Amino acid sequence: MGYGNKTLKECTVLLCVATILLLAESRRVKQPRCPASCTCTKDNALCENIRSVPHSFPPDVFSLSFLKSGFTQITGGSFLHSPALHLLLFTANTFDSIDEDAFLGLPHLEYLFIENNKIATISQYAFRGLKAVIHLSLAYNNLSTLPKDVFKVHLCKTKKRNNLECDCKLKWLVEWMHTTNAMVDQILCSGPPLFQGKLINDLVPGSFDCITAEFASYQPLMFESISVESFTFGMDTFVVFAQPFTGTCSFLEWDHVETVFRTYDSIQSTSTVVCKPMVIDNQLFIFVAQLFGGSHIYKRDISANKFIKIQDIDILKIRKPNDIETFLIDGESFFVIADSSKAGYTTVYKWNGYGFYSHQSLHIWYRDTDVEYLEISGKPHLILASSSQRPVIYQWSKSLKQFDRRTDIPEMEDVYAVKHFKVKSDLFICLTRFIGDSKVMRWDGAMFKEVQTMPSRGSMVFQPVSIGNWQYAILGSDYSLTQVYQWDLKRGQFVHFQDLNIQAPRAFSVVSIDNREFLLASSFRGKTQIYEHIMIDLSNN
Numbered sequence: 001m002g003y004g005n006k007t008l009k010e011c012t013v014l015l016c017v018a019t020i021l022l023l024a025e026s027r028r029v030k031q032p033r034c035p036a037s038c039t040c041t042k043d044n045a046l047c048e049n050i051r052s053v054p055h056s057f058p059p060d061v062f063s064l065s066f067l068k069s070g071f072t073q074i075t076g077g078s079f080l081h082s083p084a085l086h087l088l089l090f091t092a093n094t095f096d097s098i099d100e101d102a103f104l105g106l107p108h109l110e111y112l113f114i115e116n117n118k119i120a121t122i123s124q125y126a127f128r129g130l131k132a133v134i135h136l137s138l139a140y141n142n143l144s145t146l147p148k149d150v151f152k153v154h155l156c157k158t159k160k161r162n163n164l165e166c167d168c169k170l171k172w173l174v175e176w177m178h179t180t181n182a183m184v185d186q187i188l189c190s191g192p193p194l195f196q197g198k199l200i201n202d203l204v205p206g207s208f209d210c211i212t213a214e215f216a217s218y219q220p221l222m223f224e225s226i227s228v229e230s231f232t233f234g235m236d237t238f239v240v241f242a243q244p245f246t247g248t249c250s251f252l253e254w255d256h257v258e259t260v261f262r263t264y265d266s267i268q269s270t271s272t273v274v275c276k277p278m279v280i281d282n283q284l285f286i287f288v289a290q291l292f293g294g295s296h297i298y299k300r301d302i303s304a305n306k307f308i309k310i311q312d313i314d315i316l317k318i319r320k321p322n323d324i325e326t327f328l329i330d331g332e333s334f335f336v337i338a339d340s341s342k343a344g345y346t347t348v349y350k351w352n353g354y355g356f357y358s359h360q361s362l363h364i365w366y367r368d369t370d371v372e373y374l375e376i377s378g379k380p381h382l383i384l385a386s387s388s389q390r391p392v393i394y395q396w397s398k399s400l401k402q403f404d405r406r407t408d409i410p411e412m413e414d415v416y417a418v419k420h421f422k423v424k425s426d427l428f429i430c431l432t433r434f435i436g437d438s439k440v441m442r443w444d445g446a447m448f449k450e451v452q453t454m455p456s457r458g459s460m461v462f463q464p465v466s467i468g469n470w471q472y473a474i475l476g477s478d479y480s481l482t483q484v485y486q487w488d489l490k491r492g493q494f495v496h497f498q499d500l501n502i503q504a505p506r507a508f509s510v511v512s513i514d515n516r517e518f519l520l521a522s523s524f525r526g527k528t529q530i531y532e533h534i535m536i537d538l539s540n541n
Contacts (some may be wrong), residue, residue: 032056032081053078063087073097074126080105087111094118096142100125108132116140124150138162144190148172148540151182163190166200168210168538174203210539213470215484215498215519215531219260223250225522230511231277233284233300237513238264239520240286241528242275249275249288254513261530267298267307276324280333280351287313287335289321295337297356311355313337319344323417327373329380329396334359336382338371346371346384348403360402362394370417376427376443381406383429385415391431409448412439421464423471423487430473432462438475440494452493454483463508467517467533472497476505482521502529 034040035054038047043062047054050069055078057064064085076099079085085106090113100123103109110132119138124147127133136151143162149172164170166189177184177200189195195203225241232238239261241250249267254260267275267288274289284300286307295318297311320341327334333351346368350359363384370385380396382403390412394403409415409431417432427443428451438456441448454462458478465472471487473494482502485494503526510533511518517533 032058034058056081059084061085063089065089065091067092069093069095071095073099074102075099076101077104078102083107085109087113089113089115091116097121097123098126099123101128102126104129106130111135113137114141118142120144122147122150124148126150139185145169146173149176151176162187164200165189165191166195166198166203167192168208170200171205171208171210171539174200174207175205177201178204208539210537212536212538213467214534214536215500216534217529218518218532219530221252221261221528221530223528224524224526225250225506225528226272226524227274227507228509228520228522228528229275229277230509230520231279231284233277233279234282237511238277239509239511240275240277241520241522242272242289244271244273244291244524247272247290249286256514259514265307269293269296273321274324276326276335278326278333278335287324287326287337289318289324289337291320294318295321313349314347314358317345317347317358317361322368323370325371325373325382327380330398336362336371336373338368338384339363340367340369340387342367362403363392370432372418372420372429374420374427374429377445383409383418383420385418385431387414387416389413391415391418407447409441416460417462419463421466421471421473423489428464430462430464432456432459432475434459438462440473454485454494460504460506461508465508465510465519467510467519470533474500474505474508476502478504478525500529500531502526 034045037050038045038054040058040061043060045057045061046065046067047069048067052071053074061082062084064082073095083105086108088109096118098119109130112133115137119141120143127150141162144165164187184201187200189198189200223243224245226244227242228239230237230239237254239252243250247268247270249269249272251264251266252261253264255262267286269288269290270293271291272288273291276287278285286298288298289295294315295313296309297313298307299310301308318337318339320339321337322340323338325336334348336348338346345361346363347358348360349356366386367388368384368386372383374381382394384392391409393406393408395406397404412431414433415431416434418429420427420429429441429448431439431441433456436456437453438459439450440452442451454475457480459476461476463474465474473485475483481499482505483496484498484500486497488495502521502523504524505521506524507522509520511520519531519533521529521531523529
């Protein structure tokens with residue numbers, strides 16, 4: 001029995017020894033060798049003319065270099081099996097992109113040189129996971145921009161000899177350079193023209209103008225309309241659309257919970273072309289212009305919570321109304337109707353405390369299509385656009401308390417409508433032509449002079465709108481896209497801003513609600529549209 005135990009013990013010892021030897025041999029065999037096309041020393045490896053990044057290197061490799069290699073990108077996790085690397089170099093290779101997490105698993109990497117390659121794009125998270133890097137070079141590549149915060153955790157040394165576009169996409173880099181302790185080489189901007197040839201190191205975050213805007217489609221309305229107005233009554237804001245085919249003034253209000261415009265009320269009429277609101281002494285009046293059946297004035301009855309017709313407008317003078325404007329002069333309330341019939345009168349009406357009465361007839365048989373109230377040099381004026389003559393300017397006489405013809409606007413036949421706007425203290429007008437050139441003109445102290453022309457292709461509206469510090473002009477088209485222009489202060493004229501797809505637009509209005517800005521667009525042949533004016537920070541893109 002003692003002999004058997006001794007034999008068993010000897011066998012156990014031999015088995016353990018064999019196991020240890022096998023494990024040692026296994027570990028020795030699994031140690032990675034130097035990849036083909038690479039040359040390795042005790043702690044360095046150099047790879048040349050290889051087609052892909054090898055996944056393993058000897059464990060003691062401290063530095064790794066790639067020269068003249070043929071792979072097209074550095075993919076994510078390429079170096080997970082080389083955690084001991086302290087230096088990594090790529091030069092004269094053909095790859096043009098670096099994917100996210102390309103250098104993941106390199107906690108000890110201190111020096112990263114990616115130079116003289118063909119890199120055009122880098123993932124925002126290409127360098128994620130690198131905690132010890134103290135020197136990073138992207139010199140002599142094809143980079144024109146860099147993703148935001150790509151160097152968030154690194155000490156960046158150089159990006160020279162890239163054609164960097166110093167635009168809003170690189171604003172973050174300028175901000176980073178002003179807050180980091182990193183040493184950054186002198187980098188020239190290749191563009192845009194404003195910064196071309198300047199050192200990005202000399203720029204400051206305030207050098208960039210990165211805030212822009214956009215009219216984004218917000219809410220379509222399932223009806224056609226020919227005019228739109230926004231107004232405030234009491235503490236609430238409303239909009240009203242004139243719907244010619246249904247003969248309706250449709251009032252909408254803002255739903256603060258659902259954040260949409262919803263139906264509020266309506267006025268039924270016939271072939272409605274204008275629904276013009278005016279608030280006088282906390283009373284809301286609506287002037288409803290109709291092509292047939294005469295035009296009328298309605299008042300909001302608060303106790304009955306509805307609109308009540310209070311007055312008819314003289315059908316002998318107003319036969320074919322086309323536009324209505326409201327205004328105040330010396331505290332007195334007026335409105336004027338442009339009449340486009342051959343036998344009608346463009347007429348000014350005045351509020352006398354009980355109703356509106358005819359105050360003055362301006363044009364007789366001139367077929368006026370539009371009337372605009374404005375102040376020129378602090379004095380009230382009207383501009384009438386007509387299909388039979390050039391736009392005529394009338395000035396208010398304080399002594400006679402009526403408008404006197406002052407002048408016309410030369411060489412501007414066939415103007416359909418006139419709208420005005422101001423930039424600082426300068427007064428401008430937009431003149432709409434259906435076919436030909438619509439124009440922007442500026443008041444020079446004696447007359448309006450041309451500033452800019454816009455090609456018109458079926459245009460019935462060329463309307464300036466102001467939103468905050470932004471000045472726009474919107475040129476509608478029955479045959480093409482509606483053009484939105486933005487005023488450029490440096491050029492002193494409009495530049496193209498955006499296209500909107502609106503079928504036969506006729507009017508625009510801006511409404512501000514809950515710190516949001518909306519553009520209302522009437523459509524004569526399709527859905528009426530509501531757009532939101534949204535702000536965009538280009539440096540975040």
